[in-house]
Amino acid sequence: MEWIHRQVLHDLRCVALACGDARQRIVGLSNPKDRPKIEETLLSVLDDKHLNCPIGDMGDSVRKVLQIGAWQQSDDPEMATFSIAILLADVWNTSVGFGSPDQDWSDLSPFIMNLPPARRAVLLRAYFELYQMGICKADSFPNPNQYPTENADEIMSPLCCLARKMTEDELNFVSQADYGCDVRKHLTALYEVLDQPDCRFPKDECLYPNEVVELISHDPSSMGFVGCTALLIINDIHSSGHHDYMSFRWMNNSKAYCGLSDSQREPILRGIRHLYETDKDGWDPTELQFGKKRDKQVMSIPYYDSGSAA
Known part of the structure; x- marks a missing residue:
C-alpha cells in the first residue's frame, strides 16, 4: 500500500475515533437482536489501523447501518461524520462502502465542506484521492490543498x-x-x-x-x-x-x-x-525521481x- 493511501486511512480512523460515543448511537439504529454483533464488528473495525470492514453478512449489516448514519447530518453531525469516515475507508479497502460514491459526493459535499477544518481536510482528501483514482467521478471537485486544517x-x-x-x-x-x-x-x-x-x-x-x-x-x-x-x-x-x-x-x-x-x-x-x-x-x-518509490x-x-x- 502506498504511503498516501496509508496516511488517508490513518486520518479517517482518527476522525472516526474522535467522534466520541457516535458508535453507540450507530448501533442503536440497528435491529435490537443484531446490536451485540453490530457492536462487536464495529469495535473490530475501529481496532484495525485501516478500518477494514469484513466481507459477508455481518459486514453488510454494518455498512447498512453506517449508510443510515451518514445522512443524520442535521440531527447528529458526529454520527454522520463517524459513518462517512468508515464508509470512505471501506471504499478504499473493498470498493464497497457507499452504494454510489458519485451521487454521495454531490449530496454530502455541503455537509463535509462545513465541518471543522481538521475533519473537513481529512474527508475531502479521502474523497479527492478516490476521485483521482477514478472511483468517484464529478464534473468539478474542490482541491484539498485549498482547504488545510490551519492557515x-x-x-x-x-x-x-x-x-x-x-x-x-x-x-x-x-x-x-x-x-x-x-x-x-x-x-x-x-x-x-x-x-x-x-x-x-x-x-x-x-x-x-x-x-x-x-x-x-x-x-x-x-x-x-x-x-x-x-x-x-x-x-x-x-x-x-x-x-x-x-x-x-x-x-x-x-x-x-x-x-x-x-x-x-x-x-x-x-x-x-x-x-x-x-x-x-x-x-x-x-x-524519488522519475516516479520511483523508496522501499x-x-x-x-x-x-x-x-x-x-x-
Whole structure:
C-alpha cells in the first residue's frame, strides 16, 4: 500500500475515533437482536489501523447501518461524520462502502465542506484521492490543498518562536556545521533570518545560512536540531513546497519529531501536516525521481482534532 493511501486511512480512523460515543448511537439504529454483533464488528473495525470492514453478512449489516448514519447530518453531525469516515475507508479497502460514491459526493459535499477544518481536510482528501483514482467521478471537485486544517500564519508563528529559541551556543554550533567553512558568514546570515518577521531565507540564496541549517536538521542528536527543523518547515511553507525540505526528513526523522517535548513537537507536527495538506503535487516522503518509490515504511503524520494528536 502506498504511503498516501496509508496516511488517508490513518486520518479517517482518527476522525472516526474522535467522534466520541457516535458508535453507540450507530448501533442503536440497528435491529435490537443484531446490536451485540453490530457492536462487536464495529469495535473490530475501529481496532484495525485501516478500518477494514469484513466481507459477508455481518459486514453488510454494518455498512447498512453506517449508510443510515451518514445522512443524520442535521440531527447528529458526529454520527454522520463517524459513518462517512468508515464508509470512505471501506471504499478504499473493498470498493464497497457507499452504494454510489458519485451521487454521495454531490449530496454530502455541503455537509463535509462545513465541518471543522481538521475533519473537513481529512474527508475531502479521502474523497479527492478516490476521485483521482477514478472511483468517484464529478464534473468539478474542490482541491484539498485549498482547504488545510490551519492557515499558514497560524502554523508559522509558533515555528518562528521555536526557531528564535535557539541559544547563542546552538547558533554558534550550527554555523560550524559545514566543516567549519565560512563560520562567520553563516552565523551572520542566521541572525539575519531570525530577525526577519517571518524567518524567511534570503531570496535567491541557497547557501547562507541554508546549507548549515539543512545539515543540522538531518541529525536529531545535534544541537540546534529543533530550531533548524522549524526554519526548514517555515521556508517550505514560504515556497509553497517548492524546496521540499521536509518530505525526506519526515521519512528519516519522524520518530524523533514525535518524541520531542510537547512545546516542540506540536508546532513541528502541525507544520509538517500543513505541508502535506497544501502540496499541490501530492506530498509523499517515499517519492524519488522519475516516479520511483523508496522501499521503506514511513510513519503516518499525526492528526490533530480539538488540540490532541493521534
